[in-house]
Amino acid sequence: MKISRAPVCLGLLLACGWASGCKDEDEIKVYRVSKPEPEPQQQQSPAPANGEMGGMPQTGAPASADAPNARPSQVAGNPPPTWEAQPLSSMRQASFLVKGDNGTMADISLVSLAGPAGGALDNVNRWLAQLGRPPITGEQLSQMARHVPSPLGDAMVVDLEGLPQGADAAKDGRIVAGIVAGDNRTFFFKMRGNSALAGSQKEAFVRWIGTVRMAGGEHPHP
């Protein structure tokens, strides 16, 4: 065997190295595609009945980045008539304000986030921190939580009390919240406000959780 085979081997090594680096993953691809047909749910989804999930715009227009409040809600439910519907934001699928005596009030919202969104314990501890309370353990959470069936899935409901320093007792002091963990999405129901008022609305809030579903019968796990 002649020594001239060495350069061939070196060439092979260089070729392997070149091959390793030749996959260009940074390239911007530009292409044309036929316009997608409208989503079935956008065509079929009826506008929610009046009074159902008040505050939802009745249009089916797509969400616009510059007009977040024009976003249609993807959920429907039956809130009590005493709750005042509030404009939706890009994060809030539902938003209400409930007013009590002596200027007391509570804010009610439904937010959905992709994925586990931190998990139940982290979120409950975050809410406790908002009320100036220390965090709890998973075991404590399972003891204090109540489970409510809902069309979106099993809702874990917690009732947390505490008044953070400097907070207005007329508008703060209690959080009643429900978490529904889907496969790809987590729904957060939250009522935060005056402690007595939130307590009086608690059962109505839990009943509302039990009625919330995806608008148009859409599967809850997009």
Add this chain to the structure above:
Amino acid sequence: MPRRIFDFLSSLKLTVTCLSLAIILVFVGTLAQVDSGIYEVQRRYFQSLVVWWPATPGAFSLPVFPGGHLLGAVLLLNLVAAHARRFRWTWKKFGIHLTHAGLIILLVGGLFTDLFSVESFLRLAPGETKNYSEDPRAVELAVIDGSDSGFDQVAAIPESRLRRGGTIGHGSLPFRIIVRRFYQNSRFQPIGEAARDAAPAATRGPGSQIAVFEVPRATAMNERDLQSAVIEIVPASDPRQSLGTWLVSGQLGAPQTVSCEGKTWRLAMRPARYYKPYSLTLRKFSHERYPGTEIPKNFASHAVLTDPEHQENRDVLISMNHPLRYRGDTYFQSGFEKGDTATILQVVYNPGFIAPYVACAVVGTGLLYQFALHFAGFLNRRKTTP
């Protein structure tokens, strides 16, 4: 000097060293899956020339160990060099030559598969048609010009480019995109929910009401990262005039819009797409269970394959162990969504899929030949022995 290099490349010591390093790499890589997950470990340890250690996370890394590609390449080179050095053509060694050739095909095929294969998924609901599959672990920022009534023009910016940061421009776009921050895995909170000092992620769109937090990478097989980015858009004609910042993420629902020079583009962070020159329409998804149980017996997708270019329009059945192979892609029945509302097909494009079959056949033939030769010699010796 070349002689010494050749001696080194063809030495058995190099083989043993590479195999030992490969064992260590597999061991360390397996342990690292606990913290980093299987896909990240594959990328960092096995699909790389060297394993980098982040001395200063996010800023400075040091190469600490040879990666899978380097070890594979050196082993291949070592095998070729050793074979070249000792090669003597005789029928007696034909089986050994074949066996080595098979190993070389296996190694080259493995490298080829690693470099060029693409794995993605196709989710289809009954009646739905798609001409693209998606990578659930990688995202792309699609900048879509929908001004034409018949088609959308898409500029798809891959995740790796967004992760690198900096300014992104393309001839088809009248603006530049400056990546202000890329989050490999993120969590959103409405500004009203977040801590008091939390700032909105962006100035335009839903991002103006959201605080974004970086969270550790998802490592479990059934979890995935939720990538997000904050981008600033500036006109290419006047980069000093910012149009604002946007938060782009798969966690946001509908695409956002940006207007520049009288035209409007949609911005959508979505799973990376692989478009095909043909489409599949799901007719029906069937899911059989063993009687009285929820244990799947068989699940199958009845679909229609349409390919105008090849004038194909036929029914196809994709079921467990019966994949569809078409134009280089293989469709495996991978799963289904809850309530059988959609089928999930795994789509594999692997130009080197034939290599392992060829390699096994060549190695098998070589071993068989060598065995037969020795066996014949043994029988001959027995005959001649009194």
